[in-house]
Amino acid sequence: MRxxxxxxxxxxxxxxxxxxxxACNPGGDPNIxxxxxxxxxxxxxxxxxxxDSMDAIVADFNExxxxxxxxxxxxxxxxxxxxxxxxxxxxxxxxxxxxxxxNQRLAGIVDQDLLMAIDDLPEYLGVTQSDYISSxxxxxVIGGTRYSFPLDIHPTAMFYxxxxxxxxxxxxxxxxxxxxCVEKTNTETGVYGFAVPSMYSITKDIFASILxxxxxxxxxxxxxxxxxxxxxDAALEFLSDLVYTYKVSPENVGAGGDYTLFMAGRSVFYFDxxxxxxxxxxxxxxxxSHIGVAPMPGATGENxxxxxxxxxLTLMKNTVTSERVKEACYTFIQYIQTHSLEWAYAGQVxxxxxxxxxxxxxxxxxxxxxxxxxxxxQLGQSDYKYFYEGYNxxxxxxxxxxxxxxxxxxxxxxxxxxxxxxxxxxxx
Amino acid sequence: xxxxxxxxxxxxxxxxxxSFLFVxxxxxxxxxxALVPLVLCxxxxxxxWDGANEIEWIGLQNFKLLFGALGTGQIAMEFWQxxxxxxLFVAIETPLLIVLPFLVxxxxxxxxxxxKFFMGAFYxxxxxxxxxxxxxxxxMFDTNAGILNNLFKSNIxxxxxxxxxxxxxxxxxxxxxxxxxxxxxxxxxxNVPKECLEAAALDGAGPWQSLVHITLPSMxxxxxxxxxxxxxxxxxxxxQPEILTAGGPDSSTTVAMMEIYNTAFGGSRFGRxxxxxxxxxxxxxxxxxxxxxxxxxxxxx
Numbered sequence: 001m002r003x004x005x006x007x008x009x010x011x012x013x014x015x016x017x018x019x020x021x022x023a024c025n026p027g028g029d030p031n032i033x034x035x036x037x038x039x040x041x042x043x044x045x046x047x048x049x050x051x052d053s054m055d056a057i058v059a060d061f062n063e064x065x066x067x068x069x070x071x072x073x074x075x076x077x078x079x080x081x082x083x084x085x086x087x088x089x090x091x092x093x094x095x096x097x098x099x100x101x102x103n104q105r106l107a108g109i110v111d112q113d114l115l116m117a118i119d120d121l122p123e124y125l126g127v128t129q130s131d132y133i134s135s136x137x138x139x140x141v142i143g144g145t146r147y148s149f150p151l152d153i154h155p156t157a158m159f160y161x162x163x164x165x166x167x168x169x170x171x172x173x174x175x176x177x178x179x180x181c182v183e184k185t186n187t188e189t190g191v192y193g194f195a196v197p198s199m200y201s202i203t204k205d206i207f208a209s210i211l212x213x214x215x216x217x218x219x220x221x222x223x224x225x226x227x228x229x230x231x232x233d234a235a236l237e238f239l240s241d242l243v244y245t246y247k248v249s250p251e252n253v254g255a256g257g258d259y260t261l262f263m264a265g266r267s268v269f270y271f272d273x274x275x276x277x278x279x280x281x282x283x284x285x286x287x288x289s290h291i292g293v294a295p296m297p298g299a300t301g302e303n304x305x306x307x308x309x310x311x312x313l314t315l316m317k318n319t320v321t322s323e324r325v326k327e328a329c330y331t332f333i334q335y336i337q338t339h340s341l342e343w344a345y346a347g348q349v350x351x352x353x354x355x356x357x358x359x360x361x362x363x364x365x366x367x368x369x370x371x372x373x374x375x376x377x378q379l380g381q382s383d384y385k386y387f388y389e390g391y392n393x394x395x396x397x398x399x400x401x402x403x404x405x406x407x408x409x410x411x412x413x414x415x416x417x418x419x420x421x422x423x424x425x426x427x428x
Numbered sequence: 429x430x431x432x433x434x435x436x437x438x439x440x441x442x443x444x445x446x447s448f449l450f451v452x453x454x455x456x457x458x459x460x461x462a463l464v465p466l467v468l469c470x471x472x473x474x475x476x477w478d479g480a481n482e483i484e485w486i487g488l489q490n491f492k493l494l495f496g497a498l499g500t501g502q503i504a505m506e507f508w509q510x511x512x513x514x515x516l517f518v519a520i521e522t523p524l525l526i527v528l529p530f531l532v533x534x535x536x537x538x539x540x541x542x543x544k545f546f547m548g549a550f551y552x553x554x555x556x557x558x559x560x561x562x563x564x565x566x567x568m569f570d571t572n573a574g575i576l577n578n579l580f581k582s583n584i585x586x587x588x589x590x591x592x593x594x595x596x597x598x599x600x601x602x603x604x605x606x607x608x609x610x611x612x613x614x615x616x617x618x619n620v621p622k623e624c625l626e627a628a629a630l631d632g633a634g635p636w637q638s639l640v641h642i643t644l645p646s647m648x649x650x651x652x653x654x655x656x657x658x659x660x661x662x663x664x665x666x667x668q669p670e671i672l673t674a675g676g677p678d679s680s681t682t683v684a685m686m687e688i689y690n691t692a693f694g695g696s697r698f699g700r701x702x703x704x705x706x707x708x709x710x711x712x713x714x715x716x717x718x719x720x721x722x723x724x725x726x727x728x729x
Binding site: 083195252257390400 | 676699
């Protein structure tokens with residue numbers, strides 16, 4: 001009898017997880033009731049210090065709209081976000097309503113039919129194109145339909161070590177850049193002008209900027225990759241010359257190797273996005289820091305161009321199914337837009353011009369080089385669904401030329417050929 | 429023999445039922461997380477699916493593409509190149525992870541006093557996650573500001589040129605993997621019959637002879653287990669090249685798992701990624717069976 005009782009208890013204990021497991025799956029569409037609070041799920045990949053600022057904006061919003069709208073944020077790294085996003089159709093109970101994403105990924109997600117058309121959003125917000133940095137504004141329109149709304153632009157700028165270079169010496173063209181790098185490079189003390197990373201990372205953004213400044217393009221009007229043009233060859237040769245001809249960079253700088261050398265005081269310049277402003281504590285204590293920031297050469301002025309990315313806000317088609325939810329999303333986006341100064345403190349350049357023109361914003365000195373660059377930003381073909389892949393093939397070419405494996409022209413030709421073949425294959 | 433009474437029959441049926449209940453939790457998880465994904469993967473290999481929209485049956489198209497019978501052969505080339513990289517990793521890393529931990533285990537087994545310390549020291553890396561291990565070694569390998577080049581006053585491009593990128597991955601993976609296998613070997617070593625060793629010593633066998641003729645044969649099954657597990661885990665290499673070299677330079681350390689992952693999650697081609705997984709799985713099965721056959725040759729198991 002005792003044995004029987006024991007086996008019964010054990011069986012029950014063993015079954016418990018199964019019952020619990022089945023109870024965990026609520027299933028079904030989480031229809032938001034017609035009255036009461038609307039809960040919105042907001043996914044983003046702001047996992048760094050910028051995420052804290054976004055959380056603060058969301059917390060303020062929740063406080064102001066308590067009882068009406070509640071926003072729940074889910075932060076994950078960008079790769080995870082896009083992975084999870086593609087499978088949200090089958091699990092609406094956890095799927096997001098609002099998602100922040102890079103303009104470079106937009107067309108691919110539109111192609112999967114996940115995003116909602118939001119043509120009426122500008123009217124709802126009472127804004128027009130003239131209120132926004134135009135490149136960021138236009139990035140959200142694909143095939144004549146608006147799918148995303150601009151949040152910010154994040155261009156690449158030039159950080160420099162104040163102990164190694166004075167403000168007056170800062171270059172504004174690439175010619176001046178080479179000159180000053182040659183002057184500052186000292187093999188005895190191990191100080192270089194600029195360590196060019198041969199692994200992907202920021203080098204491909206710099207390459208794209210120089211290519212655009214040379215008058216070239218990444219893709220033509222029919223979305224064919226054309227970064228192997230003469231302008232492209234010249235841009236990549238220039239970058240590899242920094243390593244092999246001018247020798248202002250050590251060879252074999254790996255991904256992150258440029259940052260390590262810059263932090264060790266062994267390179268004058270370092271290129272990166274505005275998110276590093278807070279890492280270097282430049283927004284609050286820029287004056288006392290030994291690190292300064294300036295626009296990338298050739299990016300400012302009348303003919304200045306820089307290749308940049310932009311964060312955009314999107315609404316998901318499968319979860320934003322009623323007018324009520326849609327309005328809640330629009331209210332949330334409006335709130336982010338009017339509070340984008342907070343986002344600037346996170347180290348981002350808001351795309352909303354009234355914010356950029358405000359006095360408080362202009363007092364954030366460290367952001368001004370990025371702002372000047374952002375106004376001249378080109379974002380690449382945001383409406384091309386293979387842009388991201390094409391850009392990555394280009395990254396391999398840049399890496400191969402900098403590491404000395406192929407000449408600039410050969411590396412770029414190979415990349416264009418591989419990418420064109422890959423598209424044909426991928427359509428099967 | 430007396431037939432079972434009604435009560436006895438009921439109790440027997442209950443016993444059978446209750447023993448079944450004990451395996452239910454395992455079965456549930458096995459079905460949910462192993463069997464269903466396996467069947468799904470096999471099915472999806474013949475389909476096209478972007479993860480969001482309808483699944484479309486396309487027959488052998490994915491496989492034709494992967495064998496270069498369709499299209500330009502670009503995707504086929506990228507895939508088989510990544511498989512070759514995986515095979516290279518398996519061919520070099522597996523022997524390293526079989527021999528090195530054995531030598532370490534042997535030394536630890538011999539020197540009892542310091543053994544505990546070294547056991548802890550060698551086992552320590554295995555409790556770290558792949559990301560942690562890669563970050564540690566990243567600071568060691570960096571060409572211009574890394575610890576290794578500073579220490580040896582060298583200028584080796586550890587992560588940016590071949591063959592150094594592979595060598596870096598082997599060093600890292602061995603450092604990370606020694607501990608796990610070492611523990612298995614230590615367990616095996618403590619099971620080697622002492623009387624045989626003593627008898628051999630009495631007969632005048634030296635340490636080398638004892639090792640070859642007694643220790644090694646006694647540890648045959650531990651060896652087979654370690655070989656199988658190490659081979660399979662080497663085939664699944666992903667984190668190390670993904671984090672440390674990002675598949676570079678020039679995609680030369682892009683392994684099959686990375687190609688599969690990127691196809692599925694970067695490119696949203698889940699069907700093709702499943703077809704790739706099936707092909708890789710077939711290679712793994714062939715490898716495992718061959719190595720098992722070779723190991724157990726001439727035995728009746």
